[in-house]
Amino acid sequence: MFEPRVHRGWGIMHKHMKYLGGTADFDLWYRDDQSADSPPPNGDILPYLRVVRVNTNRGDPYWDDFRLPLYLDVEINSHMEPAARRLAGRWNDIQLTHEQVDVIETYLRCFAPWVLGGE
Numbered sequence: 001m002f003e004p005r006v007h008r009g010w011g012i013m014h015k016h017m018k019y020l021g022g023t024a025d026f027d028l029w030y031r032d033d034q035s036a037d038s039p040p041p042n043g044d045i046l047p048y049l050r051v052v053r054v055n056t057n058r059g060d061p062y063w064d065d066f067r068l069p070l071y072l073d074v075e076i077n078s079h080m081e082p083a084a085r086r087l088a089g090r091w092n093d094i095q096l097t098h099e100q101v102d103v104i105e106t107y108l109r110c111f112a113p114w115v116l117g118g119e
Helices: 098-111
Strands: 017-022 026-032 047-053 063-067 074-076 086-088 095-097
Touching: 017 098, 026 098, 047 098, 095 098
Parallel strands: none
Antiparallel strands: 017 026, 026 047, 047 063, 074 086, 086 095
16 A cells, blocks of 8 residues: 555654555554654663554544564463563554454565564
């Protein structure tokens, strides 16, 4: 996808964010706080993947930040069967299934491999 489906103004408002495209369910943005105008309050300057859920029942779509590579994010429900396990983002607003993680990682490997670093 060449244009973000939601939050089109992020690229203009936040120079440290780059739109990467998207999957069927998510728009993907790369956020590198090292190049931001001011560091975040918690001092975390790691690069993040901002995942925006496109189809929601709310007027304002959900979004959340995930560490790259994605396996660094916290797994919730780890004691449950694999289908119930999720990776939670920084704010816990979006929880990705492992299938969604696979789709996102495949997309990034194909279209934005530089965000994955040495992987």
